[in-house]
Amino acid sequence: xxxxxxxxxxxxxxxxxxxxxxxxxxxxxxxxxxxxxxxxxxxxxxxxxxxxxxxxxxxxxxxxxxxxxxxxxxxxxxxxxxxxxxxxxxxxx
Numbered sequence: 001x002x003x004x005x006x007x008x009x010x011x012x013x014x015x016x017x018x019x020x021x022x023x024x025x026x027x028x029x030x031x032x033x034x035x036x037x038x039x040x041x042x043x044x045x046x047x048x049x050x051x052x053x054x055x056x057x058x059x060x061x062x063x064x065x066x067x068x069x070x071x072x073x074x075x076x077x078x079x080x081x082x083x084x085x086x087x088x089x090x091x092x093x
Contacts, residue, residue: 014042014053021060029067036061055084 017039024032039057047053058081065074 014039014046017042018057018060021057021064025060025063025067029064032064033061033068036064050084050087052084052088055081055088058084 017035021032021035021039024035036057040054040061043051043053043057058077062074062077062081065071065077
């Protein structure tokens with residue numbers, strides 16, 4: 001885990017990125033992809049690779065990729081997100 005100051009800054013940045021990503025998904029899918037990738041990276045640093053927040057960020061990324069017609073990559077992100085959410089008990093088959 002990062003030091004406390006880095007952690008607080010990262011959490012605040014992650015919150016802003018999540019909000020920006022949600023807005024960008026409505027209008028600019030390429031920008032949403034960039035933001036979602038950064039959000040995934042930050043969440044993995046803050047929480048580890050199997051945390052719920054990483055799964056949510058991966059879903060944002062999958063949506064951005066789908067909207068750009070990049071379906072194989074989008075499917076891969078959705079599968080990663082699904083695996084995380086299954087592990088958290090938040091997805092049912």
